[in-house]
Amino acid sequence: MAVLGVVYGDIGTSPLYAFKASLQLFDPTKTTAVEIMGVLSLIFWSLIIIVTIKYVFLVMRADNRGEGGILALMALAQRVSIGAGTKRTLALIGIAGACLFFGDGVITPAISVLSALEGLKVSAPSLKLYVLPISIAVIAGLFAMQRQGTGRVGRLFGPVMIVWFLAIGVLGTLEIMKHPFVLYAVSPSYALQLCIQYKGMAFFVLGAVVLCVTGAEALYADMGHFGAWPIRISWLLFVLPCLVLNYFGQGALMIGDTAAIQNPFFLLGPEWLRLPMVLLATVATVIASQAVISGAFSVARQCTQMGFLPRMTVRHTSTMEEGQIYVPQVNTALAVGVVLLVLAFKTSDSLASAYGIAVTGTFLCTAVLAMVVFRRQFHWSRFAAISVFGVLFLIDSVFFSANTIKVVEGGWVPLALGISLTGLMTSWKQGRDVLLSRWKQSSMPLAPFLTRLPQSRIIRVPGLAVFMTSNPDYVPTSLLHNLKHNKVLHENVLFVTVENEDVPEVSPQRRAEVAELAPGVHRVILRYGFMESPNIPRELEDQTDKLGVRVSQASYFLGREVLVPGMAPKLSWWRRGLFLIMARNAVPATEFFRIPSDRVVELGVRITI
Incomplete structure (x- = not known):
């Protein structure tokens, strides 16, 4: 139950915006089953290839004494590598991935909370003018409570997310029963047909489809808290089926009424259920945001311990759990960044353009580091390591490239943040090395x-x-x-x-x-x-x-x-x-x-x- 609350909050709330953002790239007045089935097929196989095969079955095997996450993977890759130059390169890749994770930590609360409260436009249109101020109030409350720790709130995460996944799964199933042929979208032929028919446009669609796998890195990062098998079982037997049912349910709704493109997630249920779903979605997105914020605290501490950031205040919010920490400087920086993003972009659709680069950039870094670890530690042959992770790297590269097109629309945000943080971390590391050299010269x-x-x-x-x-x-x-x-x-x-x-x-x-x-x-x-x-x-x-x-x-x-x-x-x-x-x-x-x-x-x- 705790796994569902902490690990799957981010990826579990992606149905709020992923399908809608992908389909909005087409002309809404001319949307047909070809576009709908093609997008569903792309989403399904993204979940299978990136989340299930890459992370659940492969990357999660590379644990650093039980711990996961890109910095743990970087340390593992450096340990099994030969040569100072190679280690420096791997360190740079790990730092870049960690910096992009901080970008994810800024964007996730903004897009998640906004997408949930935008359901008011459907359930209570008279309140649509209050979506922005309510979103800022929820975000302010979320960051204000961090100093109290997440222990008490954490006990509520599991049950709430169980209700969330069951609700979205059931709503999707009810709509699928009206148009059951949408299940044929599990065939990759529909994705291939979409790519052949739309060519360049399909490339843009991939930039939005990747939103369905946001939070995949959390499966690996939180492995140390719960272990690999609880995460794998929860994904395969519960989370993945519920997500697929909801996505396909949204597709079935669109086939019956293309006007539902305004918000297919909240239009899935009956009218009386829409306002409760807005409330449930808001709580679920707060949980998703909490998981990313807690992850940012942990990554910041790891960077400090590994010598990539200066010392920061680390307050332990639990006498029982060592991992429950609060870093005031990181919390303040995230809060300011999230509020500025909400005020600048105003809608989840606009923020979707900024989201993909942070996620896919981290995917690329993980693929490279994992290839080194599987080659050296698991003694895979060079051909096997390059073939498997080379293909995964190629897929991640396609997604990343598709998102670079959206740099002007908002993709520059995580890119600029990642480059800036990488510059800060490498400068601190080099500065400390110079300082140590000076100190040795004058010491006895x-x-x-x-x-x-x-x-x-x-x-x-x-x-x-x-x-x-x-x-x-x-x-x-x-x-x-x-x-x-x-x-x-x-x-x-x-x-x-x-x-x-x-x-x-x-x-x-x-x-x-x-x-x-x-x-x-x-x-x-x-x-x-x-x-x-x-x-x-x-x-x-x-x-x-x-x-x-x-x-x-x-x-x-x-x-x-x-x-x-x-x-x-x-x-x-x-x-x-x-x-x-x-x-x-x-x-x-x-x-x-x-x-x-x-x-x-x-x-x-x-x-x-």
Whole structure:
């Protein structure tokens, strides 16, 4: 039940706009069974090839220790690849896919809520002027509730979506019974006939048909929460049949009355049921939007942990579920973006032009990464990997190309967002690499420092000092500055390094590695996966027996980096500018690592980049 509520919210609400958007490209006064059956056939085989074969049967096999999603797939592909150049290319593909996913996160709430409330134009025409303000109010409420967490709301998701799928399936079945021959559209010959007859126009139709598979990436992304088999069974035995019945029901309605093109979804049912369906659709679209928003929070945290974004505030909204998080910066950015889209495009039909590029772009990235994983990890032959995923990549390319035609109409939105975010992420990654290189040049190796420590005249004072360092083999800059200014060293010293691994979660046995380097001096390496949030004090408390000191009384010494542009920068001017802006707005290390602010000593470090 929970699978239906979280995983299938997005793809489950696509009947609200996918069939209508596809058929509206033809002349409504001359629409015949050829166009209707052809579109139905294209929708059916898109669901079978892209969702069922590509994602459900193939891509979901490529789990990164149980976790899915394009970043998990990227980490898996990098792990089984050879060569630094190949890994950088795969990283860029993964970043591009993640950035397009953020574009999806902006468009999904806008088009879903608008398409649901546009049912008022059919059920209550007098309220059609209020569709836009009501949509903005629903969206504002949706983002406002994010800070409270989705735990309570989540318990309602499953039952509501069961009612939703049953309702759309039954309504579609009742209409199919009036024109049962629409079921012949399962034959690909109708799709082929449409393409042959309309040629160039059919290419445009593909750009709208792809709307029926929006949310396919969610099946893979949410695999870690529910497992592969519950997702597969729910899709094959319940979700897919209900979706197909509703699409074919809309087609049967159109065959009986072509005037139903104004809104075939809401005209399926009797008049007395239309207003309740608007309410149910609104709730279903909120659920669909919630799933995408939660996914955006998770992807943002993964990007931060993998070093592609600066530190951000991550608040856990559940004491039971680690995955339930709230990222205020991402929530605000999404809310502003969604409201601006609604005000700019005003109707779901206009937004449909902007939707496809984000979805199909992610499909392309997934196909490339999956081909690498199946070739290397599953030991498929080169011919098999290229044949299978090459065909899927070709199909995705056709859909993507069909949507690029709509760039001027609105497709530029996710494209611009994806390019901008990719520029931000790659600039941050390169900037951090340059920073690390500068830091190594001015740092002192740890081994000789510890060798000379017993003979030095450094005064040791009571207490425990924790020095955070990104490289466990070098003396932390904050320690050198503390010696320079305060000329003392604590009796007990911990060098703590946080390492992020390309796995979703690190087992408790591998979490901490403690080593005594000298009397009273220990090195602690803490490992986290990209689905986890660091908590330094808690982890150090768990190592009290090995350390032999009370960590709760420790003082944390951090280096406060002050970045200034240099005369001979290693970064281009625009990347350096982006990096400096992001660095100045990054969440402080104390908040990100959950270090008590009253136990922190920050020492300024001026670094030229």
